[in-house]
Amino acid sequence: MKNMKTLFLKALLLSQALLVSLMTVADTEDYSSDAQWWSPGEERVFPQYSEYKNTSGRLGIINLNGPINTAEHPFFQALGSNGRGCVSCHQPSDAMSITPETALQRWKETNGKDPLFAAFDGSDCPTLDQSKPSSHSLLLKKGLFRIGMPWPPMPFNGKPVAPEFTIEVIRDPTGCNTDPVWGLNSEKPTVSVYRRPRPVINVDHLLEMPHGVPPYNKFFFNDSSLLPKDPETGNFVSQQLMADGRGLTPKLQALDAAQTHLELMAGLSKEQLQQIEAFERQLFAAQSFDAVAGDLTGDTTPPGLGPDALVKAPRGRLGNNPLNKIFGDFSMWENAVNQQEFKASVARGANIFKERRFYIKDVGAYNDKGLGNPFKRSCGAGCHNTLVMGMDLSPGFMDLGLNNWPWQTTRSDLPLFKITCHANAKPQSYLGRVIMTHDPGRALITGKCIDVGGTMTQQMRGLAARAPYFAGGAAANLRELVDFYDRRFNINYTEQEKIDLVNFMRTL
Amino acid sequence: MRGSLICSMFSLVMAHIVNAESVSFLSCPIARDTGPDSDVCFFTEYQGREIALIPRTPYNRPELKHKILVEGELIPTKTVCGGVGFKGSLSILPELSPECDEIRPHDGSPAGKRNNLFHRMPEKHRERAFALMERAKSDPSASLEAAIYDPDPTPEPQPPFFDQHLSIYFSFNQVKSSGPELIQLLELIRYANAANETILLKAFQGKSKLDSGEILTEKPTMAEQRAQQMVNTLTGLGVSSERIKVTTIDAFQTPSGIDDWKQRRVEFTLSLSPIEENIYDN
Numbered sequence: 001m002k003n004m005k006t007l008f009l010k011a012l013l014l015s016q017a018l019l020v021s022l023m024t025v026a027d028t029e030d031y032s033s034d035a036q037w038w039s040p041g042e043e044r045v046f047p048q049y050s051e052y053k054n055t056s057g058r059l060g061i062i063n064l065n066g067p068i069n070t071a072e073h074p075f076f077q078a079l080g081s082n083g084r085g086c087v088s089c090h091q092p093s094d095a096m097s098i099t100p101e102t103a104l105q106r107w108k109e110t111n112g113k114d115p116l117f118a119a120f121d122g123s124d125c126p127t128l129d130q131s132k133p134s135s136h137s138l139l140l141k142k143g144l145f146r147i148g149m150p151w152p153p154m155p156f157n158g159k160p161v162a163p164e165f166t167i168e169v170i171r172d173p174t175g176c177n178t179d180p181v182w183g184l185n186s187e188k189p190t191v192s193v194y195r196r197p198r199p200v201i202n203v204d205h206l207l208e209m210p211h212g213v214p215p216y217n218k219f220f221f222n223d224s225s226l227l228p229k230d231p232e233t234g235n236f237v238s239q240q241l242m243a244d245g246r247g248l249t250p251k252l253q254a255l256d257a258a259q260t261h262l263e264l265m266a267g268l269s270k271e272q273l274q275q276i277e278a279f280e281r282q283l284f285a286a287q288s289f290d291a292v293a294g295d296l297t298g299d300t301t302p303p304g305l306g307p308d309a310l311v312k313a314p315r316g317r318l319g320n321n322p323l324n325k326i327f328g329d330f331s332m333w334e335n336a337v338n339q340q341e342f343k344a345s346v347a348r349g350a351n352i353f354k355e356r357r358f359y360i361k362d363v364g365a366y367n368d369k370g371l372g373n374p375f376k377r378s379c380g381a382g383c384h385n386t387l388v389m390g391m392d393l394s395p396g397f398m399d400l401g402l403n404n405w406p407w408q409t410t411r412s413d414l415p416l417f418k419i420t421c422h423a424n425a426k427p428q429s430y431l432g433r434v435i436m437t438h439d440p441g442r443a444l445i446t447g448k449c450i451d452v453g454g455t456m457t458q459q460m461r462g463l464a465a466r467a468p469y470f471a472g473g474a475a476a477n478l479r480e481l482v483d484f485y486d487r488r489f490n491i492n493y494t495e496q497e498k499i500d501l502v503n504f505m506r507t508l
Numbered sequence: 509m510r511g512s513l514i515c516s517m518f519s520l521v522m523a524h525i526v527n528a529e530s531v532s533f534l535s536c537p538i539a540r541d542t543g544p545d546s547d548v549c550f551f552t553e554y555q556g557r558e559i560a561l562i563p564r565t566p567y568n569r570p571e572l573k574h575k576i577l578v579e580g581e582l583i584p585t586k587t588v589c590g591g592v593g594f595k596g597s598l599s600i601l602p603e604l605s606p607e608c609d610e611i612r613p614h615d616g617s618p619a620g621k622r623n624n625l626f627h628r629m630p631e632k633h634r635e636r637a638f639a640l641m642e643r644a645k646s647d648p649s650a651s652l653e654a655a656i657y658d659p660d661p662t663p664e665p666q667p668p669f670f671d672q673h674l675s676i677y678f679s680f681n682q683v684k685s686s687g688p689e690l691i692q693l694l695e696l697i698r699y700a701n702a703a704n705e706t707i708l709l710k711a712f713q714g715k716s717k718l719d720s721g722e723i724l725t726e727k728p729t730m731a732e733q734r735a736q737q738m739v740n741t742l743t744g745l746g747v748s749s750e751r752i753k754v755t756t757i758d759a760f761q762t763p764s765g766i767d768d769w770k771q772r773r774v775e776f777t778l779s780l781s782p783i784e785e786n787i788y789d790n
Contacts, residue, residue: 214659224683303652309652317654318656321656323650323651324652329648367571370566388652432604
């Protein structure tokens with residue numbers, strides 16, 4: 001009963017709908033029988049289907065090939081020398097990412113002793129006093145982990161890249177970039193950036209090569225070079241994993257995660273890597289229940305909602321067309337009334353997302369890849385174009401302005417770097433040769449000036465379960481996310497349009 | 509009848525020769541809004557006229573905040589984006605030009621095209637998509653079926669095989685190629701593989717003479733860079749390096765102000781006959 005009441009309150013607060021009938025909420029059965037936190041090494045069953053509550057309803061996860069005994073699975077085992085497992089940072093209740101709320105809860109429950117807070121990357125810097133919550137502020141407040149990128153850049157192929165720019169630390173609130181052991185001038189020069197764990201759901205969609213857009217199943221749109229290849233199979237890869245595309249394949253990504261996040265220098269066995277990839281490919285997740293709209297699955301809801309849509313929909317397709325409308329057809333909710341008003345708002349949101357054009361302007365590594373500056377498109381047609389997923393099929397690294405000045409100036413919690421491009425390098429297209437950035441992003445892989453701040457678009461599923469948003473956690477909630485775009489691109493959404501977009505995204 | 513056809517063809521050719529006005533200049537692009545549901549288009553102002561900036565290949569569109577090198581012919585019989593038609597090459601200069609930052613609001617003229625892959629895809633794909641749209645009216649789940657999918661594979665090239673030629677052109681100081689050109693290159697590779705032919709690759713760099721008389725010279729490494737990018741592409745797509753013969757032409761031709769952009773190219777020749785060394789003067 002208590003459960004029902006809090007949900008009801010949240011629904012009222014969040015929905016902005018005019019009428020919320022008690023009936024909708026009373027439909028909510030008790031679904032939280034399991035403890036929400038998954039500790040690595042625990043013996044549990046990861047079922048074929050499970051649901052987890054979040055602020056606007058429930059997330060549904062389909063584990064397509066059937067239940068898994070976590071004690072026997074490398075994603076869930078505490079393999080790390082630091083006691084971590086992959087699941088430490090990829091929690092089912094948080095759409096296989098992790099929220100600051102979950103981290104904070106865990107801090108309280110374990111007095112900061114959970115391996116989640118391992119000094120290496122679960123703290124602002126390993127040299128800080130690990131017993132203090134303030135030493136883990138980025139994780140506890142924004143859900144960010146430290147990513148130490150080698151300088152000069154060292155991609156997976158092990159061939160160091162000669163960077164086109166120099167990098168200077170201007171502000172170092174975590175102390176890590178100027179640290180004698182961990183910093184840029186240490187024996188192992190490292191650039192520490194701080195990023196959100198990307199959700200390990202619907203990975204099968206991320207890995208599919210784009211269809212129907214030849215020759216871009218072989219070539220990288222931005223510069224028409226060939227796409228990288230999977231060293232194991234020799235096949236081209238989609239480059240959709242990680243904020244900077246550095247996880248070429250699930251296996252290489254897992255190896256990297258094992259060596260960094262798990263501090264497991266021995267790496268993972270072939271079999272473990274296979275198990276991890278298989279598991280990632282069989283997880284399909286989306287919001288399955290909304291506190292106001294009710295059930296998001298089944299025939300009476302728009303077909304693109306609910307986790308089942310991710311199982312069924314074809315992978316690697318452009319959805320920005322009159323049939324697919326990115327997330328499928330929402331018209332059945334367009335004329336909803338009364339208690340259903342919220343549904344009409346969601347349907348309007350889907351339409352605004354797909355149709356409402358604005359000037360996409362001065363986006364580095366985006367407008368300059370041939371699209372033109374400005375490119376007048378909508379959210380869905382411009383960048384979030386992949387069917388039922390909403391990432392950029394291109395694949396899209398871009399500097400939206402979340403990492404770089406002048407658009408991002410409020411992040412006093414993050415390090416600030418000054419990038420100075422060499423005179424003969426092609427400059428960042430809209431910022432030039434001197435760039436202030438909190439995260440050089442893709443440029444820490446390619447060493448290229450044009451890539452400074454470039455970050456890979458993310459999928460848009462299970463959003464309600466995994467705030468804050470964007471790689472650096474810049475938007476605390478969906479409303480802040482919409483406000484960012486509105487400000488960045490002078491869109492001038494009306495208040496109602498903003499509400500509609502938020503309502504739409506929370507059902508994904 | 510026949511005579512008049514030839515005659516009119518002749519006058520067309522004549523008209524072309526007479527009317528063709530070559531231009532070569534640097535300027536700021538200007539974006540024009542074409543209505544709420546369509547993309548912007550680009551034009552520029554030059555010698556008191558508005559000239560449409562029509563890219564030679566898709567996705568080579570002008571950028572505000574950057575100057576553009578415009579080289580080609582005007583087509584006065586055509587009005588595009590409110591300006592005189594244009595055919596040729598557009599090169600976006602990499603350095604920032606903050607002064608190039610104008611968007612003209614929509615002036616009420618007929619709205620622009622909704623430029624989208626969906627509107628350009630092959631007829632067969634369109635038919636299928638429209639049938640699915642019809643079905644989606646009663647069965648919304650049809651809206652999740654792929655509207656855009658891979659083209660049918662083209663048949664394997666069959667003998668007899670012949671020599672083949674392809675030229676790919678580049679923007680000033682750039683190595684990036686367009687999608688359609690890369691598709692042509694993929695076809696060429698398929699042909700070369702089927703015929704077991706050698707691919708001769710000849711890469712050039714260029715100079716451009718502007719109408720003002722000024723001469724722009726590409727970086728002296730461009731031919732090399734273009735050759736390298738293309739060799740990487742060929743080998744990455746399975747052509748063994750023994751079957752690729754590369755020549756880079758570092759020497760610059762004297763620019764004339766007409767079609768100078770055609771100097772910036774890579775030529776591919778498929779040859780059945782054995783290759784002699786040093787057949788190109790370098």
